[in-house]
Amino acid sequence: MKNESRKLVLGRLWPLLNQHWFKIGLVFLVLYAVLSKDLSFNISIEAPQEPAVQPKEELQSRRQSRRETLTDNGLSTEQTSSRFDLLPSWGDDPNAQLMLLLEQTDESEVEQFINRFAHVAEAEQEKFGIPASVILANGLLKSMAGQHPATKRGTNYFLLPCTDDWQGQTQDGERGACLRRYDNAWMSFRDHSLFYTSGSNGHLRRLKGEDYRNWAEGMEASKDNGNDLLAEQLIRIIREFKLDQYDD
Numbered sequence: 724m725k726n727e728s729r730k731l732v733l734g735r736l737w738p739l740l741n742q743h744w745f746k747i748g749l750v751f752l753v754l755y756a757v758l759s760k761d762l763s764f765n766i767s768i769e770a771p772q773e774p775a776v777q778p779k780e781e782l783q784s785r786r787q788s789r790r791e792t793l794t795d796n797g798l799s800t801e802q803t804s805s806r807f808d809l810l811p812s813w814g815d816d817p818n819a820q821l822m823l824l825l826e827q828t829d830e831s832e833v834e835q836f837i838n839r840f841a842h843v844a845e846a847e848q849e850k851f852g853i854p855a856s857v858i859l860a861n862g863l864l865k866s867m868a869g870q871h872p873a874t875k876r877g878t879n880y881f882l883l884p885c886t887d888d889w890q891g892q893t894q895d896g897e898r899g900a901c902l903r904r905y906d907n908a909w910m911s912f913r914d915h916s917l918f919y920t921s922g923s924n925g926h927l928r929r930l931k932g933e934d935y936r937n938w939a940e941g942m943e944a945s946k947d948n949g950n951d952l953l954a955e956q957l958i959r960i961i962r963e964f965k966l967d968q969y970d971d
Contacts, residue, residue, distance in 0.1 A: 836868040851916040852931030856966035861958045877904035
């Protein structure tokens, strides 16, 4: 009796299923999609939420946290501190711009610069008497640890200008200034030594054997120097990176 009932039901349903199989299948698909979405929604509510910021993004270095975009007049108003304490003493003085740019240079670039040129500076000190610390500090300052456009373009690590007696290669600097251009870094360091111990700066040779403070002040007094904060800047860089260790 049960078997006959099953056959009778199937006999009636089969033509219906055969005629409307597409619609029935579509209904099942819609139901499946709705149930799956509801299940996913419930799981997402119960699951713990991930933190909005990953811990390594929060643990930025002191230097990276202070990086700001330079405005035309210096640093943006949001950057109010510096590892060199620049703003309290120098404010918006245009002579502080190179120092501010060095402050924004990645610390790894500074370390690479020192490691690369420490021995070169020591060799120049032995030959010309300029303290290695002063050479390194001036190179860091003027070239932004090798990242300054004029350094990358013309290998001028000290932004030395074209003087009347300069007969070498030249390149265009900022505001139409003429800067010297070199084929390699060693030529730039050697010309820096010659620049501050000959010609109009020949009197600085009397400072041979003096410490970095006297040399920093002597270089600031050079007639070719337009930065009346140079001595203070060089001394701060030397102390910050302990560059006087290379003067021994």
